[in-house]
Amino acid sequence: MTKPFDAAASIDKLLDVAAGLFRRKGFAATTVREIANAAGMLPGSLHYRYASKEALLVSLMERAIGRLTESVREAVASTRDPAERLRLALRAHLRVLLSDDDAVYVMLYDWRAVSNDTAREAIVRMRDTYEAFWDGLIYEAAGSGQIRPRIDLKLLRLFGFGAINWVAQWYEDHAGGRSPEQIADAFWAFMALGVFAEDRRPADEDGAFVALGGAAPPLEPVRR
Amino acid sequence: MTKPFDAAASIDKLLDVAAGLFRRKGFAATTVREIANAAGMLPGSLHYRYASKEALLVSLMERAIGRLTESVREAVASTRDPAERLRLALRAHLRVLLSDDDAVYVMLYDWRAVSNDTAREAIVRMRDTYEAFWDGLIYEAAGSGQIRPRIDLKLLRLFGFGAINWVAQWYEDHAGGRSPEQIADAFWAFMALGVFAEDRRPADEDGAFVALGGAAPPLEPVRR
DNA sequence: GCGTAGCTTGGTCGCGTGACCAAACCCTTT
DNA sequence: AAAGGGTTTGGTCACGCGACCAAGCTACGC
Numbered sequence A, B: 001m002t003k004p005f006d007a008a009a010s011i012d013k014l015l016d017v018a019a020g021l022f023r024r025k026g027f028a029a030t031t032v033r034e035i036a037n038a039a040g041m042l043p044g045s046l047h048y049r050y051a052s053k054e055a056l057l058v059s060l061m062e063r064a065i066g067r068l069t070e071s072v073r074e075a076v077a078s079t080r081d082p083a084e085r086l087r088l089a090l091r092a093h094l095r096v097l098l099s100d101d102d103a104v105y106v107m108l109y110d111w112r113a114v115s116n117d118t119a120r121e122a123i124v125r126m127r128d129t130y131e132a133f134w135d136g137l138i139y140e141a142a143g144s145g146q147i148r149p150r151i152d153l154k155l156l157r158l159f160g161f162g163a164i165n166w167v168a169q170w171y172e173d174h175a176g177g178r179s180p181e182q183i184a185d186a187f188w189a190f191m192a193l194g195v196f197a198e199d200r201r202p203a204d205e206d207g208a209f210v211a212l213g214g215a216a217p218p219l220e221p222v223r224r
Numbered sequence C: 001g002c003g004t005a006g007c008t009t010g011g012t013c014g015c016g017t018g019a020c021c022a023a024a025c026c027c028t029t030t
Numbered sequence D: 001a002a003a004g005g006g007t008t009t010g011g012t013c014a015c016g017c018g019a020c021c022a023a024g025c026t027a028c029g030c
Helices: A004-025 A032-038 A043-049 A053-076 A082-097 A103-109 A117-143 A153-174 A180-193 A205-211 B004-025 B032-038 B043-049 B053-076 B082-097 B103-109 B117-143 B153-174 B180-193 B205-211
Strands: none
Touching: A004 A032, A004 A043, A004 A053, A004 A103, A032 A043, A032 A053, A053 A082, A053 A103, A053 A117, A082 A103, A082 A117, A082 A153, A082 A180, A103 A153, A117 A153, A153 A180, A153 B153, A153 B180, A180 B153, A180 B180, B004 B032, B004 B043, B004 B053, B004 B103, B032 B043, B032 B053, B053 B082, B053 B103, B053 B117, B082 B103, B082 B117, B082 B153, B082 B180, B103 B153, B117 B153, B153 B180
């Protein structure tokens, strides 16, 4: 029996290089030979660890969600202020997304590649749990009165995820030296205060909000 | 010589079904046989129109950018108010993204698949032009004083694109009967006014904006 | 220092792929 | 009615893919 440390490290290396290749070329366009080669092993050795290329992908995605969840939970634990918890969660999510580990990127964008139904459902369930955690954070902020009434909280999460997850598309080219934290904070400020100039806002802001197209839906309770 | 109308229609059909397949399965995982079959022709006939699968993809993406550009330009022409132009542009972009035509989706998300450098650069150039047009719209709104001073306009565009382009990921499952226009307007309202409750905002909002992480960069001039 | 579980080696196998083409087949123009 | 270009047909071809495995090789526990 080889040292367990080595085995774990070797699996980690494998997932790391696979994530990098999947991100750069896409899952379908990456061959197992490439992955094995980049990880410094022969294809047969890869096969020994993962029965199929797709099994490796699933493993990769599970790791991605695990790291996201862990990182966000940890970030959020340091305060009880709902708005601050949201801001810290945003930072943590973006930090993991933009880290050296490409697994989160792959999970977000190479999504359709998982053809096995069981595996797919397992990942969807993990994603749902993660998103429900976010809904909980948002719902708490709304419940404590920090969010404008009649805001559609589900839309808020979806827009937030979109803006933040999209950062991975442009960060390398357009970050301009900004850290993930700075970008998260900037988005936070945009979303929290809005970008309209003060003297151009409609006077009655709630009415104006609806007039501008703001959603006024029934507040669905959020499971946590 | 066959009627030109038929030829054009046949190309359109081809691009349509290819876009659908690329969106559902990804470019690399879709075979030319599948595309040809779905378009009601034999692989050889497809080859007659496009020398390679990638040439078809490039054609698809060019059409996507063309439709986006056309739609947004048209939408914006109806008013001179910069803020309103932005809102209408947002609507138009989202409308095309969520339309039956999957080409825009493919362009946004199956991006890495174009390996040919020349073709890739051509598409990048078209994308840049489109984004520069958006920067122009945003810059005008800022210039007319409708946007809070010291907002990083480039970040604003990037966040906006992220939130809106991400809608394609969830629209089918979570739209809840909302039209693309309603969703665009909701995002517009979020971004314009912010989601913080009035009585929870910091008093001096510009100072608070920076304190909350809002960017305060030099305003780069935007080419149009 | 032996046994054996854990892992690697160096290959094979059959399949589906993208690309390609010569011949047949229209349909329009003359 | 003949010509001829645009288009389709039905097939071929070489290649690289994912999967797989029997045999060999450690190195650790005993």
